[in-house]
Amino acid sequence: MSRLYRFLLVLYPPEFRNKYGEEQATVFDEMWHRTLRDENIFAAGGFAIRAMIDLFVMALLTGDGRPGALERFFSFLAVLFLIPSTIFATVNITKYNLGEPALYDWWSSMGIHLSDAVILGGPLAAMAILLLPLVHLNVGSTMILQRSSQKLSRWSIVIAGGSVMIMGIFIMYGIVENIIPAL
Amino acid sequence: MRAYEFLPLTFAVYHILIALSEGRRHGYGIIQEIEAQTDGRLRMPPGTLYGAISRLVERGLIEEIETEDDERRRYYQLTALGRQVMVAEAQRLEELVNLARSKRVLPDEGGQS
Numbered sequence: 499m500s501r502l503y504r505f506l507l508v509l510y511p512p513e514f515r516n517k518y519g520e521e522q523a524t525v526f527d528e529m530w531h532r533t534l535r536d537e538n539i540f541a542a543g544g545f546a547i548r549a550m551i552d553l554f555v556m557a558l559l560t561g562d563g564r565p566g567a568l569e570r571f572f573s574f575l576a577v578l579f580l581i582p583s584t585i586f587a588t589v590n591i592t593k594y595n596l597g598e599p600a601l602y603d604w605w606s607s608m609g610i611h612l613s614d615a616v617i618l619g620g621p622l623a624a625m626a627i628l629l630l631p632l633v634h635l636n637v638g639s640t641m642i643l644q645r646s647s648q649k650l651s652r653w654s655i656v657i658a659g660g661s662v663m664i665m666g667i668f669i670m671y672g673i674v675e676n677i678i679p680a681l
Numbered sequence: 682m683r684a685y686e687f688l689p690l691t692f693a694v695y696h697i698l699i700a701l702s703e704g705r706r707h708g709y710g711i712i713q714e715i716e717a718q719t720d721g722r723l724r725m726p727p728g729t730l731y732g733a734i735s736r737l738v739e740r741g742l743i744e745e746i747e748t749e750d751d752e753r754r755r756y757y758q759l760t761a762l763g764r765q766v767m768v769a770e771a772q773r774l775e776e777l778v779n780l781a782r783s784k785r786v787l788p789d790e791g792g793q794s
Contacts, residue, residue, distance in 0.1 A: 518731040521755055525708045525727040549726045556728035560735070 499546050500527040506550060509557035509571070576624035576657045583620030583664055591671070621661035684765035687742070688773055693725060693733050698742065698759065698767040705746055707754040708734065742766055 504523040507515055526549055534542040690698070700706060700714040712725050734757065737743040742763035748756045759767070781787040 514735060518735060521708055521753075522727045522731045524753060525712065525730070528709050529712065529724075529727065545724075549728065552726035552728040556732040560732055 499530055499542075503527075503530075503546075503550065503553070506553055506557075509554065510560055514560050572627055573657055576627045576661070579620045579623040579627065580657065580660060580664070581620075584660075587664060587667065621665045624661045625658060684762065684769040687740070687766045688770055690766070690770045691733075693729055694737065695767070695770055696723065696725070697730070697733055697737065698763060698770075701743060701757060701759045702764070702767060705748075705756045705758040707751070707756050709754075711757070737763070 500523065503526045507519045507523060510519065529549070530542060530546060533545045696715045696718070697711055699718065700711045706714060708727070708730055712727075712730060715723055715725055734743070738745065738757075741760055743757045744760050746756050746758055748754075778787065782789050
């Protein structure tokens, strides 16, 4: 458990980690062993979970406006959600325009109706992942815009822009293919 | 910078300053003292503690001190400004409690409401 906590310290900005990381890990180690000795494994497990949630939140709040490791982690997670949607969108549009059955038809024939979830769910999840830390950071702050601009890294903006673009393409595609012909 | 400009303090910061009011302590010592002064109700996690310590050092309310007791640990103590801020916060809280007493929200010190 102490090794995992020590490893997670990588989420802090380097300056903080170099100055307080070793000491923070030592304190966790002492508290973990004391809880294990004085109480029981369940109490120690509860303490470890709380300490790690605390580490995540504090790593997010620590720093001077530059993107930290935790923010990069959120950006990476958002990209993972965007990848299936992007592949699906690209392949589907290409196949459709070549006159071949789209992936949607193939999936539907297999009895799977996940297309909508993949198409809009991916970008929406990516946006939510990127916005979640900002919402958390701005709770109790009166300087919402300033804090948001400080914490939005270039990567986050690119990924958020990509999410919006993919959603926009599909909404436009849906309008052109379904609503306009019906008119 | 004047003491009142730091007010109000957060719960964690106030407890850290109070824990250091009787002398220097290392990080784990601060956690133990806070547990003792709250009858075990507050067990401050290490992330919160060191996040607060880094801000307090940066703002000059506490300082690190060199010691040969234990090389693994860094000790912290209140600065003069830190002590002023702690006293100012205690006075602010006292005024709030007195206000509550004057409005009979709390019983007075003799126990009469």
